[in-house]
Amino acid sequence: MHEIQTVGVGMELERFFAAARLRASDYGEHYVALWDGLEQASTGGKRVRPALVLAAFTGLGGTDLALATPVAVSFELLHTAFVIHDDVIDQDLARRGVANIAGTFAERALAHGAGAQADAWAATAAILAGDLALSEAHRALAMLPVELKLRGRLLDLLDRAVFVSAAGELADVTNTASKHPLSVDLVVKTLEQKTAVYSFEAPLQAGAILAGASAESIGALGAFGRLIGVAFQLTDDILGVFGDPELTGKSVLTDLREGKQTALIAHAGTTGAWAGLAPFIGKADLTETEADAVRAGLRDCGALQAATALAADHADRAVAALDTPAIPVPLRDLLTTLAGTAVNRSR
């Protein structure tokens, strides 16, 4: 996605946060700090979703970036909102080693002599920040100067993104009740719901709809988005156990200690190796040595290979979905490159 410039999106976000901070200053230092934290949360990422909106838009003949930019901003802020609320649900105070909004406000409570309320400050700031980001995601689309029918289609996409992601997030949490590993199918379905729809399907389709693309183009991008989104997440889950923390910025113990329901675990659960692995999956104090043994077990039982093949298969099917005259060659080439980086990466 290197070819896609998201500079305009960054400028638009900067403008939005500058205005919000000015308004917030009427409501005291804590509220300004909350907006600072929200801006930080929205600028840490790779801007994948805005890039997808703009790629589909320009790749399908769209030219008016003044229209596409707010749509790209909308999906970036939707992502920010989900990440922040996901961290509340997981009770995380940091993301990639840096304090998140909740973490910042927990420290803030201490600094203001409210140490006993640190958890309350953390949860409050994060819940509100997510609400504010979610609100602006909606507002950016709602204010588009386009006719009702087009606005309705874009709002329907956003609505689906929110609806399906919520279903996936809930499934992710309720799945933990399962005593046994989930099926691979259920793991994949949950990844699709929780992430692929809002992060890949919806941004691509929004760009296409805004460009006035055909139903066939929109359908092909949707299929590509769901498949490549799953491929991305499957790869993330593999890197979460087998990756290099120096490159990923993520501990390779966390997922194992949490007993995260990944395709690796799902596959291992179908093999004779499971009985030996099970005691260590979800073991909160798993040691480095034990983790090494789990990794060896996941390799030996074929789980690593199966999960890698599953990710590659999804990436291949994603690319195949683009094989229609409804997707112009430059856009197809760009997305095919993206599909490659979804699975072949170390960070």
Next chain:
Amino acid sequence: MHEIQTVGVGMELERFFAAARLRASDYGEHYVALWDGLEQASTGGKRVRPALVLAAFTGLGGTDLALATPVAVSFELLHTAFVIHDDVIDQDLARRGVANIAGTFAERALAHGAGAQADAWAATAAILAGDLALSEAHRALAMLPVELKLRGRLLDLLDRAVFVSAAGELADVTNTASKHPLSVDLVVKTLEQKTAVYSFEAPLQAGAILAGASAESIGALGAFGRLIGVAFQLTDDILGVFGDPELTGKSVLTDLREGKQTALIAHAGTTGAWAGLAPFIGKADLTETEADAVRAGLRDCGALQAATALAADHADRAVAALDTPAIPVPLRDLLTTLAGTAVNRSR
């Protein structure tokens, strides 16, 4: 507000939830249960905000209820979202003695053998339900078939409602760091931000704007809304300590045990009685007998009288704000009656 029919709003909400439940059924029983809980949360209240939208709309000459109903729905769902997220922040599992969404999902976790994850299920369901309600609040306005300028004004109101309420909610939590009672002014300001703007000012102004009312009408309704919203909340806080639980449905111990920063406490803090009262305000295991003594102390030091007078003064000033030819007499009469019930009530 007995004269205002919100039947159409109820029907619209029923339609929305029926459609959502049908969609949710593709995502499993937990997601259907989440939507059931959300519908329940949105139907428990008195529909004050929709009534205010419709009162202002029809009172200022609006006739097309097909336009006003989605606006009324929007403010009802905004309220639902805030109530649900407020309960997460306060870690409440019940509202007026009935399990809320979080409480329902905590029970659900137990029933599904996930007792250890009961807190996670509760928080997840409530955060997501609030996000879904907030999203629909935005969507209801965004889909209005009105031109960009009018849509922009309505969306600005919603934006202000979200922005100011978040500031108020944050202030409410961070105020707890204060070792001493807050000033009465700060208590009033926080009530205005946290509740009056989104519950009274914005719904009234939205109805007026949609009816094509003059700037003077809109300004008068805004002033009325902020003042009467504060009067309502001041009265709620008085009933929270001096009310009849049989009528209010609320324990008269909760606010005292939590050390809630109310006008009662703020006033008491300025008197010589404070030293004697302070040990009992925020005492988590406050007994009925101790609460009786606190009540007597709040009476004797003049705090009850001062808070009651403050509420009455806000209601009077609210009514005075309507004394302009820009507010037609029937609307003025209706809102004057509302102002009376804001302060003279036992439930």
